[in-house]
Amino acid sequence: MNAPASEFALIDRHFRRPVQHADVRVGIGDDAAVIAPTPGAELAVSVDMLVEGRHFMAGADPKALGHKALAVNLSDLAAMGARPRFALLAGALPEPDEAWLDAFMQGFRALAQRHDVELIGGDTTSGPRNLCVTVIGELPAGAAITRAGARAGDDIYVSGTLGAAALAVAAARGNVALADADRDRLRARLDRPEPRVGLGLGLRGVASAALDVSDGLTGDLAHILEASGCGATLEWARLPADPAIAARLDGPDRALALRCLLAGGDDYELCFTAPAHSRASIAALSHALDVACTRVGVIDAGDALAVVDRDGAPLQPLPRAFDHFA
């Protein structure tokens, strides 16, 4: 094994690489990175902090964690319709574990390369394990898809499927038993979420509002309603449930399955709204990207979120969204 590494040697070995993009004027290794924004472009910037014991367990696979630390940030850019460009990584580690860092950076870099994201800066320190990633994406001026653009009559969509990550968490806690056939798939949804970057780009000029489903659909959709000043009706039976969720909606695990579906976190799908005249565009986009986009409800002029059965009866009680300080 290597000798105990100094902070600077760690940076050289694991983070510093030749600059890849011409618009990175100064990369890793100075007091700050310097980038030259594309003329006329706007920049979307987001930061997410992942804490051991809260967002991942001690002993979590470092390669998966490297993937996830970047993925949750790219998901935020996707929700704005921004093209990911740059990332900065700050991390606290209990000790300078070279094997751990190497695996973490493998996961991080593999996802970064797929989306042509360049690591331009960071910080390393000792401390309780904590990964903090900042991402910067580019957008044509005025093209950002915010949470504030939903209008009465707009359709509500969800990409992919919901509930898998929360069901994997419930299984890890011993609250539910999974079939062998489901276990790996659900765990992969939790550990290696795929940010919907291509969908986000395709939704520019199409979606009226969007966000990523990180804390649970009902809670996240409520943020769109609050920002847009409107209400909505969500038909929960239309929600694109993961098959393992769908199979539990009529059995003894119904309450758990409903909670995973409506309030489960960590799915990193996009929830977005669009006027009815965009249905054909969205269907074409969904087909081209091979990403399901399911119509699950409608925005109205009210100020509340109603979650209803097929017959319009309200679902009671409504599962609560995840809150980091609840």
Place this chain on the structure above:
Amino acid sequence: MNAPASEFALIDRHFRRPVQHADVRVGIGDDAAVIAPTPGAELAVSVDMLVEGRHFMAGADPKALGHKALAVNLSDLAAMGARPRFALLAGALPEPDEAWLDAFMQGFRALAQRHDVELIGGDTTSGPRNLCVTVIGELPAGAAITRAGARAGDDIYVSGTLGAAALAVAAARGNVALADADRDRLRARLDRPEPRVGLGLGLRGVASAALDVSDGLTGDLAHILEASGCGATLEWARLPADPAIAARLDGPDRALALRCLLAGGDDYELCFTAPAHSRASIAALSHALDVACTRVGVIDAGDALAVVDRDGAPLQPLPRAFDHFA
């Protein structure tokens, strides 16, 4: 006291404010912030993570910590010659302590306002206390002062005074006794460093290389030498020592004082190089800003850093710089 606060209520109360600058297209409260860079400008981006027990003690004054968390980042922008514009704050807290957060944000905002920095995003979570700040500054294209521009014959300068913060740390650890007259001043240097933003802006087009003295002068200067491919001679007796350091250089605390002066971290002064023909410009800048800029050595064509006495004899042994994983 308040009822237990949800994460979103915390964000609303402590972080979210009306957008201040027209080029912030989307502020706090969406998946990402969106900014419209000044046409033709380049952006400097830096991130720093502060960990309880490592960069600050449990029970540290939250208001001072809010100041310092931003100050150390603004110091990085100053070292590039960038004008601070935007910040993102990610934080893990053991519990949602409203009084602590309120004080922290008072310190953070007071410094942000002085430098017209807008908080545009962030993340909050529970976990061992950890503050991670990302800052974005603006620069005219090509104007960044990097570490790589020092050339043989350039003068080496240090701003302000050195050693105060490290002496305050030594006193806090019981390694040295301070006079009453010194205690508050030294502690303030450690807890509330003033980033040299104005000096950094003034050094654009004047300095050939710069960085901020965060880990200790000799170690930091070595980064300039490595990046610039040159050597240097530093006359340690010319270093602008804090008065409490200067008073100890000839007594029983000499070794400690030398270590604070040459290898003490957390001073956040600028160390920069400039060709000899810039001496008058630097003197004028120093006078205009009321910031001492002391000439302390010279860059040479070698590949080593020599620290010498007045008579040119090498100082042995050389105190070691601070390393987070040493």
